[in-house]
Amino acid sequence: MRVLPDELAARLQSGATTLAWCWRITPRERPALGFTDHDRDLVFDGSVFEAASGLSSSEIKSSVGLAVDNLEVVSALVSERLSEAALAAGDFDDATVEIFRVDWSDPSLRLMVRRGSLGEVRRSGSAFTAEVRGLSHYLQQTRGRIFQFGCDADLGDSRCGVSLDDPAFSAAASVVEVRSARLIIASGLGQFVDGWLTRGSVRFTSGANAGRIAEIRRHSVVAGVVTLELWTFTGQPLAPGDAFVARAGCDKQFTTCRAKFANAVNYRGFPHMPGNDFLASPTVG
Secondary structure, three states, X not given: OOOOOHHHHHHHHOOOOOEEEEEEEEOOXXXXXXXXXXXXXXXXXXXXXXXXXXXXXXXXXXXXXXXXXXXXXXXXXXXXXXXXXXXXXXXXXXXXXXXXXXXXXXXXXXXXXXXXXXEEEEEEXXXXXXXXXXXXXXXXXXXXXXXXXXXXXXXXXXXXXXXXXXXXXXEEEEEEEEOOOOEEEEEOOOOOOOOOOOOOEEEEOOOOOOOOEEEEEEEEEEOOEEEXXXXXXXXXXOOOOOEEEEEXXXXXXXXXXXXXXXOHHHOOOOOOOOOXXXXXXXXXX
């Protein structure tokens, strides 16, 4: 049960209120951003809540039990800190969201109404609609190991043990030609055979996307021309000359782990578990 500060409760009971909604969004590895539907910026709890016209949310509901309580926030992209490119690039995926009810005449009188994370974001022109998911949605996600064929380690992490700094698995490269927002011709990757970098990643070290990481959907080599297709838009347009580091990918299969990375001893799946064919086969004897 939420307990209102005595003074805030008294102001609510007076019938004349000075209330505003404030939202604080904290992306991973980025500073927090604050927004409010008030007509002036508000400052509290170490954050500046920027006045944003057109910011509104759906009804906030709290249910008993472990059901996920979701709501939607709708706004125009009127802030320099919250751009369409950043939303498209996934910079705000799973960001922490805190929603406050604040007395704008005295921001020390406030109540946190909801805390959750940013889910699906839909964009339409200069506006966006963001889903705010309650914390209980994390209880629906798998934690720990599960019994499965595929490896559940991330390529290059401590459980995998493969060094992605090895020249056999990574190389510095640059963009030669941009075919589309996700398709580029690259130089510096001629040592890798067709498909070697598929499911891998690129980390841009220069250009408008410096510091961003994108996954590689397809790596192809045709007549010496290296083409990389990315899974998602990088946030800013790519340009010839943009430098990046490309790293190999893994499909999580035992044969790939053994043949491509010589790392079968660290395989974190169960490649010899019986499948449906074994279970359905008739017994002999």
